[in-house]
Amino acid sequence: MDWKDSEYTGWGRALRATGQLARPETRDALARLEAAPAFGMRRSYGDAALNSDGRAVDMSALDRMIAFDPETGDLQIEAGARIGDVARAFAPRGWLPPVMPGTGFATIGGCIAQDVHGKNHHHIGSFGQHIRQLTLLQNGAERIVKPGSALFRATLGGLGQTGVILRATLRLQRCKGDVMLVTERRAPDWERHLGLLDASRASYTVGWIDATATGAALGRGIVEEGETVAGLVRPRAKPRKIPFDAPHWALAPPVVRAFNRAYYHRVPRQGRSLVRRLEDFFFPLDKLHDWNRLYGKRGFHQFQCVVPLAAADALRAMLAEIAGSGLASPLAVLKRMGPGRAGDLSFPMEGYTLAIDFPNRTEARALIHRLETRTLEAGGRIYLAKDSLASAAQIRAMYPDLPQWQSIVAKADPAGALETDMTRRLNLRSEI
Amino acid sequence: MKNSWIILGATSGIARALIRRLAEQGHTLFLAGRNMPELEAIAADCRLRGAPAAEIMRFDARDHSNYAELIAQLEAQDGILNCAVFTGSMPEQDVVDANPQMIEGVMADSYTGPATFLSLLAPLMEARGSGAIAGIGSVAGDRGRLGNYVYGASKAAFATYLSGLRNRLGRSGVHVMTVKPGPVDTPMTRGMELPLMTTPDAVADDILQGLARKRNVLYTRKIWQLVMGIIRIIPEPIFKKMSI
Structure with a gap:
């Protein structure tokens, strides 16, 4: 009774798996299960949480x-x-x-x-x-x-x-509390967008980028800065659900362009400051439950890369290719990263990171492949939490500490009981 | 005023979802069940999520010997007392058919245990003239069906008891709500193919909303009210030939 045949997906819903899942609610129930890869809420976009034709343990009930x-x-x-x-x-x-x-x-x-x-x-x-x-x-x-x-x-x-x-x-x-003071400023183009991110001294900084704007407006967006504050009234909010898979035209290029234009102009020219609930600042899409269904049954891919500070021009060229393709979705983020990372396969490096969603279509997959190549050439890397399309060779070139990781993992899980669709697709656990 | 909740069967899948919400809303909790280490883990979680206090109590639906002690402990609490009942067990019907002595245990888990406890608690709540009781029945209790009639009978007994208790306690300002969930995705139903399934989180939300609106009988999901309404009106000569 512990295992249940299931079909399940990563957050992007483009990759699927069929296999047996268990969802133990007590430590004893978990201990009774044989070794299998574990996952949480499956918010990784690709196949990091999938184990096709095998078993996997849903850990989300062990949450105390x-x-x-x-x-x-x-x-x-x-x-x-x-x-x-x-x-x-x-x-x-x-x-x-x-x-x-x-x-x-x-x-x-x-x-x-x-x-x-x-x-x-x-x-x-x-x-x-x-x-x-x-x-x-x-x-x-x-x-x-x-x-x-x-x-x-x-x-x-x-x-x-x-x-x-x-x-x-x-x-x-x-x-200081569960309310944020958020300042939003327009960044009219790429240079000024990076300039605002570089100059920000706020505790929290993120740029929303209009990945459909081209020409002089390429790279335009809104830079948001946030601080927790005390003593302000907490605004109210209500969760909404996406009750069904959206039709594929819901995110057609004209719709996205119109949305992005409106989203950009919503912030006044001189910028503005406003009070937000903490979770609305940190988790802006969470109140839109199951927003991944906006992309319809075929699902979507997210591309996220980071490139070194000095390779900002390469990132600009990538953005130009994305904007020219007309394939981007409204959800795109540009951020400056520091060097901090904790593990052999950690994503961060000091530089700029760009994250963009694409509907799961042939042209988009081809574009993402080209972007991955450009990332590698720029000395950057892509984020495994988002990836569903990279190749084993690319990942090896982007993650130089992989051999060290492999030797530890070989000792920790010699039988390969914890392998997932992602580790198999990228051949992560063996030398090629 | 201080609001305390006594949860019978606090380690059950649905109970955990409700308990978490009550903790976040700042209620004092008394978590009753048999698995003490598990109860303590849930209690610690409740305290960290916002419950001003969370205590654990040994409660066994099949052993009434310590109920008076538990009631005395609750009597010492000031403020409003509330109680939610989640005890129950659902062995497969063919297993019960082969071992009819199991019927007694099923009845104890869903009915005689919690009803005995509630009958002891009722005077306390009556005297305070406030509070609410939420008892978990089941759609399986609405009609005896081929696949699940012993479990169904125990839930029907509990639902009838709650109906009477509501009639009694309503006079003194205590609200009693009967909750009838359809299949819920919990360890009890793991691996079963069941129609119109819902989740513990959704049931817990429905229970809180139902209590706020002082509902008497609450089906969750709501569609079950319609489904069971239809199943109940099928004439017995026809129903006895069906296997639904």
Whole structure:
């Protein structure tokens, strides 16, 4: 009764898997299961959480907070807990996860396995740099892992291959409350967009980019800066659902262009400051439940790369190709990253990162392949949490610490019981 | 005023979803069940998510010997007392057919255990003239069906009990709501192919909304009210030949 035949997908819904899933609700129930790769809320876009024709463990019911130390801010928590729940529970008490990805539905285990970053990466580094300790289930036995060890480096960003992540101790950061003061400014073109990102001194900074604007407007967007504040009234909000798969014309180029133009002009020329709920700033799409259905049955891909600061021109050229293709969606993000990373396969490097969604169509897949090649040529890398199309050779060139990771993983999971569709597609666990 | 919730069967899949919401809303919780380590883990989680206090209690639907003690403990709590009942067990019908002595346990889990407890708790709530009781029945209790009639009978007994309790306690300002979920995606139904399934989170949201609106009988998902309405009116001579 533990396992159930299921068809399931990553967040992008372009890649699917059929296999058996278990969703244990107690530690004992988890311990009874044979070794299988674990996943959380499946917010990785591609196949990181998929195991076709095999078994996988849904950890999302093992989501309890275990203990909190108000002296240090250390929160011990089970891997299936959502990062947004931590923010919701603790922000009113003056604490916040130091790093939060773009969705509050991401689990602690997922944040570790992808070593995620947030809108404050340039100040504070990646998620894994704030993990004090974690517990893995390796071949039926629990193992405590601390920062500084090779196993820790292999686990952070390690795609769950070193063992099932059971729980972790995350050091929370002080914040002023659960309300944000957000400043939005227009960035009329690429140069000024990068200029605003470079000059930002705010705690949290992110750029929304209009990936359909061309010519002189190429790279235009809105730069958002945020600070937590105390003593302001918390605005109300209501979640909405996407009740069905949208027809494929819902994101047709004219619709996207019109949306982007309106979205850009919504912010006055001189900019504006406003008060937002904390979760609306950090997780803007979460109130639109199941927004991935906007892309219809075929699903979508997200391309996210980072290139070194000096390669900004290469990134501009990539954006020009995207804008010229007319394939981009409204959801595109440009951010400056710092150097902080916690693991061998962590994504971040000091530079600029660009993330854009594309509908799952032949032309879009071809474009993404070209963008991957350009990323590699620019000395950058692509994000495994988003990837569904890269090749094994490209990933090897982008992640120089892969051999080190492989040697640790070979010891941690010698039978390959934790392999996923992603590790097989990218041949991550073996020398080619 | 302080609001306390007693949860019977607190480790059940649906209970956990409701408990989390109650904790986030700042209610004091008494989590009752048999698996003490699991209850303690849930209680710790509740305290961190916003419950001012969360205590655990041993409660076994098949052993009434400590109920008076539990009631005494609750009596010491000031403020409004509320209770939600999630106990129940659903062995496969063919297993029960082969082992009829199991019927007693099924009845205890869904009916005699929680009803005994509620009958002891009722005077306390009556005296305070406030609070709510939410009891989990099942659509399976609306008509005896080939595949599930012993479980259905236990839930029908509980639903009838709740109906009477509502009639009694309504006079003193205590609201009793009968919740009738269809199949819910929990460990109890794992691996089964069941129609019109819902999730523990959706059921918990429905329960809170139903309590706020003082609903008497709540089907979740709502469509089950219609489905069971139709199933109930099928004449017995026809129904007995059907296998639904």
